[in-house]
Amino acid sequence: MTMQLYNTLNSRKEPFTPQSPDRVTMYVCGPTVYSYAHIGNYRPPVVFDTLARVLRRRFGRVDYARNITDIDDKINAAAAKEGVDISVITDRYTAAYHADLQSLGVEPTTHEPRVTKHLPQIISMIETLISAGHAYAAEGHVLFNVPSYPDYGKLSKRDTREMLAGARVEVAPYKKDPGDFVLWKPSSPELPGWDSPWGRGRPGWHIECSAMSEAVLGETIDIHGGGHDLVFPHHENEIAQSTCAHGGKTYARYWMHNGFVNVNHEKMSKSIGNVLLVKDLLQTLPGEVIRLVLLTGHYRQPLDWTDEVASDARKKLDRVYGALRDLGDVKSAEGVTAPDAFIAALEDDLNTPMALAELFDLVRAANKADNDADKARIKAQLLDAGHLLGLLQQTPAAWFATASPSSASGITPEEIEVLVAARLTARANKNWAESDRIRDELKAKGVLVEDSKDGQRWRML
RNA sequence: GGCUGCGUGGCAGAACGGUCAUGCAGGGGACUGCAAAUCCCCGUACGUCGGUUCGACUCCGGCCGUAGCCUCCA
Numbered sequence: 001m002t003m004q005l006y007n008t009l010n011s012r013k014e015p016f017t018p019q020s021p022d023r024v025t026m027y028v029c030g031p032t033v034y035s036y037a038h039i040g041n042y043r044p045p046v047v048f049d050t051l052a053r054v055l056r057r058r059f060g061r062v063d064y065a066r067n068i069t070d071i072d073d074k075i076n077a078a079a080a081k082e083g084v085d086i087s088v089i090t091d092r093y094t095a096a097y098h099a100d101l102q103s104l105g106v107e108p109t110t111h112e113p114r115v116t117k118h119l120p121q122i123i124s125m126i127e128t129l130i131s132a133g134h135a136y137a138a139e140g141h142v143l144f145n146v147p148s149y150p151d152y153g154k155l156s157k158r159d160t161r162e163m164l165a166g167a168r169v170e171v172a173p174y175k176k177d178p179g180d181f182v183l184w185k186p187s188s189p190e191l192p193g194w195d196s197p198w199g200r201g202r203p204g205w206h207i208e209c210s211a212m213s214e215a216v217l218g219e220t221i222d223i224h225g226g227g228h229d230l231v232f233p234h235h236e237n238e239i240a241q242s243t244c245a246h247g248g249k250t251y252a253r254y255w256m257h258n259g260f261v262n263v264n265h266e267k268m269s270k271s272i273g274n275v276l277l278v279k280d281l282l283q284t285l286p287g288e289v290i291r292l293v294l295l296t297g298h299y300r301q302p303l304d305w306t307d308e309v310a311s312d313a314r315k316k317l318d319r320v321y322g323a324l325r326d327l328g329d330v331k332s333a334e335g336v337t338a339p340d341a342f343i344a345a346l347e348d349d350l351n352t353p354m355a356l357a358e359l360f361d362l363v364r365a366a367n368k369a370d371n372d373a374d375k376a377r378i379k380a381q382l383l384d385a386g387h388l389l390g391l392l393q394q395t396p397a398a399w400f401a402t403a404s405p406s407s408a409s410g411i412t413p414e415e416i417e418v419l420v421a422a423r424l425t426a427r428a429n430k431n432w433a434e435s436d437r438i439r440d441e442l443k444a445k446g447v448l449v450e451d452s453k454d455g456q457r458w459r460m461l
Numbered sequence: 462g463g464c465u466g467c468g469u470g471g472c473a474g475a476a477c478g479g480u481c482a483u484g485c486a487g488g489g490g491a492c493u494g495c496a497a498a499u500c501c502c503c504g505u506a507c508g509u510c511g512g513u514u515c516g517a518c519u520c521c522g523g524c525c526g527u528a529g530c531c532u533c534c535a
Contacts, residue, residue: 353483
């Protein structure tokens with residue numbers, strides 16, 4: 001079975017084959033670092049990190065770029081407000097972004113291009129577009145001339161003429177065509193700016209991705225991803241710029257877009273006040289729980305974040321880690337990887353819900369296994385499946401000891417062990433009343449004690 | 462108004478033209494001093510109206526509802 005990916009360009013699943021049989025190139029639009037990122041901002045990194053793991057397994061090498069947008073008017077506004085250089089803002093929020101990614105188990109990308117490091121490439125691409133007749137300078141701006149690219153609107157299935165009717169933004173007088181968009185804009189003296197053939201200014205929003213993608217991955221990439229809202233205008237404009245700058249060569253062969261994250265059935269918005277920052281969620285939830293929530297639904301569907309889905313994810317991980325724990329010290333079998341059905345689910349347009357169903361089949365098999373050979377094989381399968389999803393990255397002991405930072409009642413593992421030892425003595429004397437009293441005491445402190453055939457064990461509730 | 466989706470059991474969430482999704486919750490049983498964990502068994506679905514078909518949750522059409530985008534936005 002060949003790998004299948006849904007391509008926004010053609011609105012259907014298509015067999016995926018990279019340009020080079022042993023190398024995949026992928027570019028995903030990254031964050032603008034002007035504030036802390038919310039849960040929705042992390043769906044693309046988690047989804048495409050998972051995809052990268054699957055692609056790497058199948059094709060060997062994945063050259064994956066996710067940019068940091070560190071030039072932007074929102075950054076300028078934040079810097080002006082604090083009276084600092086934009087680098088203070090962008091450094092701070094880039095570091096915060098990286099910290100969140102690590103908590104979510106997102107592996108570093110091959111490339112992480114920044115706009116401030118690619119001004120020459122951006123300017124060069126704009127010059128190419130001007131000399132090819134696709135762009136023009138006007139009043140300090142440089143604009144891309146949309147009518148010069150007949151395929152404009154193909155990705156988002158839009159008719160440029162119809163769009164004008166619904167246009168809700170005033171058309172700048174220097175535009176030749178109302179649909180023309182900015183490649184370069186002038187900066188007033190108090191704003192950050194860079195020298196260019198058109199005066200001191202800064203790049204428009206869309207050109208950065210075109211220029212950086214070319215710089216780090218080449219003119220034609222295999223996969224370009226991002227949030228669904230970027231289809232228009234951002235990705236439509238990227239296609240226009242890159243295709244025209246490259247003499248008509250295909251810019252990206254497969255376009256993938258993830259659905260939005262809602263919160264309690266509502267769109268996240270500052271006015272509603274329901275914006276969930278990942279750095280805040282991490283105060284009460286392990287990163288793996290957040291990651292699992294993001295993988296619980298198919299990436300193209302909207303995802304509703306509620307307390308219930310978070311607690312469901314936690315329980316799911318309890319179950320999987322529980323199976324791993326019961327596998328005990330059995331050494332996982334060499335050379336055994338995740339089951340074919342699990343891989344097949346992920347290779348079918350990254351069907352993570354179906355892959356998770358396969359994972360739970362494995363969990364049941366693990367819990368039923370009664371010999372070391374089966375246990376060794378299943379353990380290897382579980383760990384490999386977990387690795388592909390970016391989950392199960394800690395030991396069961398660590399998971400059960402820390403799975404709930406929220407309910408940490410201040411009790412230390414040492415104190416727990418003292419009580420557990422006292423309970424062991426009581427149990428040796430069949431003093432059930434004392435045994436149950438200690439169990440209740442621990443439970444009141446957020447610790448659940450269980451009696452297994454191997455003795456007592458505990459976990460944080 | 463234009464474009465693109467979606468509507469599955471108490472909740473979350475997939476697949477598939479005729480056979481189990483899966484997880485949580487719920488009911489019954491096994492195990493346990495009692496629990497917990499685990500295992501076994503069991504309910505509750507496919508927005509609505511038509512069409513195609515031997516047979517549709519799955520294909521087609523109408524309707525209703527709902528979400529996103531239409532140059533800030535993951």
